[in-house]
Amino acid sequence: MAMLIDTHSHFDAGEFDADRPAAYARARAAGVGQQVVPAVSYAGWPNLKAVVARYAGLHAAYGLHPCYLAEHRPEHLAALKQWIERERPVAVGECGLDLYIESLDPALQEQFFLAQLRLARDYELPVIVHARRAVDQVLKCIRRIGSLRGVVHSYAGSLDQARRLRQLGFLVSLGGPLAYPRAERLHRLARELPLDGLLLETDAPDQPGPAHAGQRNEPAYLPEVLAELARLRGGDPAEIATATHANACRLFALPAIPQP
Secondary structure, eight states, rough: BBBBEESSSTTTTGGGGGTTTHHHHHHHHTTTTEEEEEEESSGGGHHHHHHHHTTTTTTEOOOGGGEEEEEEOOOOOHHHHHHHHHHSSSEEEEEEEEEEESSSSSHHHHHHHHHHHHHHHHTTOOOEEEEEEOOOHHHHHHHOOOOOOOEEOOOOSOHHHHHHHHHEEEEEOGGGGSSSOOOOOHHHHHHHGGGGGEEEOOOOSSSSGGGTSOOOOOGEEEEEEHHHHHHOOOOOOOOHHHHHHHHHHHTOOOOOBOOO
16 A cells, blocks of 8 residues: 555644644654645745755645735745746645635736746646635636646535546545535545546645544544545545555656555
């Protein structure tokens, strides 16, 4: 059985400052061998770089998250180009569109998103996309730029939208929300989408599953996502772990690591 890859963990977040070494050890003990750690704003890139350098199996992605729109400046896009060239991240992101928070200017969000999609295309990197109540708009932007690949993380769209994303070279990743009993649309997607279109994530420290509701989420809980996906699909967890591991390695050009 391949070691699991948490394809979306904010392990650099302040919530882990008090016990990051212990949280890392718990993840490794749980079989989580690698984490993709996406940035959210320019100010956080140096700390993310330092955290990723400190722990084996962590991989950085740099980008400008739409929920931090108030912090972003046009010059941060020029800086992102320089960071990509110098740091060689595994992806561009986290970036995207959030139409749930009404105070976030949709037009300005789209400007930053399109600019980051262009960088991902130009540097032939995958893109990590945040799409909250905005999957159709994200699809439109992806088509506009073209020649892209990536993942829509913490996916909450429809099965049809996921299929359209797959046609454009995008996977979707599932996390803690999959285990909530009322997440019927996610359950259907988990059962019906081909396995080669799925990734696993925690979005730690956010979005814990019901077993940890109200608590800090962490990468060590990723096996619970795997178990729920296997239950919904009626599949072998080891086979699903191997397949999603291969999907992540292929998308992010990560080294394949077997279970010790």
